[in-house]
Amino acid sequence: MSYxxxxxxxxxxxxxxxxxxxxxxxLLRRGPTIETLExxxxxxxxxxxxxxxxxxxxxxxxxLSRHGMRRKRPTSGRxxxxxxxxxxxxxxxxxHVAERRVLEKYPNMKLLGSYIxxxxxxxxxxxxxxxxPLNPSVRNDYNxxxxxxxx
Numbered sequence: 584m585s586y587x588x589x590x591x592x593x594x595x596x597x598x599x600x601x602x603x604x605x606x607x608x609x610l611l612r613r614g615p616t617i618e619t620l621e622x623x624x625x626x627x628x629x630x631x632x633x634x635x636x637x638x639x640x641x642x643x644x645x646x647l648s649r650h651g652m653r654r655k656r657p658t659s660g661r662x663x664x665x666x667x668x669x670x671x672x673x674x675x676x677x678x679h680v681a682e683r684r685v686l687e688k689y690p691n692m693k694l695l696g697s698y699i700x701x702x703x704x705x706x707x708x709x710x711x712x713x714x715x716p717l718n719p720s721v722r723n724d725y726n727x728x729x730x731x732x733x734x
Contacts, residue, residue, distance in 0.1 A: 632696035639718025681709040
């Protein structure tokens with residue numbers, strides 16, 4: 584099966600919310616916030632970002648909440664008419680938040696990219712492709728050396 588066919592299948596599953604992913608979503612909600620995977624769930628997207636099944640390449644799934652932010656209520660002084668406590672929006676996209684949190688958890692890795700895996704009413708799941716720049720198999724790979732800026 585080609586990667587294009589895998590991508591079409593994922594688009595269909597994602598938009599129809601059908602297939603066995605609906606049952607897997609229940610397990611995703613109960614699972615940990617950040618977990619390391621043996622292989623990517625969406626192979627076509629991971630390959631387009633630079634994933635290869637070799638040592639030093641890691642796929643991490645992260646769960647994020649989908650609701651907005653809250654700002655602290657003013658406690659003293661006059662209360663402004665429009666306090667701006669609820670319905671606050673982040674200036675940073677959710678995908679960037681996911682990438683930042685994964686890099687905080689794995690500081691020795693470099694990020695190749697990320698993609699959305701699944702979302703429901705409460706959470707979004709992203710999968711991030713990371714490489715270990717000190718791993719010999721990564722250092723000997725021409726494409727990864729270019730991504731790391733090593734000649």
